[in-house]
Amino acid sequence: MDMQIDKAKLEMFLKERNVSNKCPLCGMNELNAFVDFVAGVQAAPFNSLPGRHMPLVTLVCNNCGCTTFISALQNNLLVSTDGGAHNGQ
Numbered sequence: 001m002d003m004q005i006d007k008a009k010l011e012m013f014l015k016e017r018n019v020s021n022k023c024p025l026c027g028m029n030e031l032n033a034f035v036d037f038v039a040g041v042q043a044a045p046f047n048s049l050p051g052r053h054m055p056l057v058t059l060v061c062n063n064c065g066c067t068t069f070i071s072a073l074q075n076n077l078l079v080s081t082d083g084g085a086h087n088g089q
């Protein structure tokens with residue numbers, strides 16, 4: 001099943017958790033969340049890439065490029081591309 005970040009869930013998550021748009025590196029209020037997730041690849045054993053992966057929401061600073069990630073699975077931010085909710089399992 002193809003999954004994507006649910007934009008409404010992401011916005012609610014960021015608001016409920018008081019996630020600031022202040023960059024931890026340069027201090028500017030320039031952190032922006034991207035709806036397209038990136039996949040962190042589990043790299044053990046090292047020679048098995050590509051293997052299991054972890055969907056991540058990316059926060060990127062428009063000023064300095066500092067990049068941080070939020071687990072989409074842990075925070076139940078995924079939805080199937082056909083519109084069905086994902087239960088996080």
Ligand SMILES: [Zn+2]
Nearest residue numbers: 023026061064
């Ligand atoms: Zn920055």
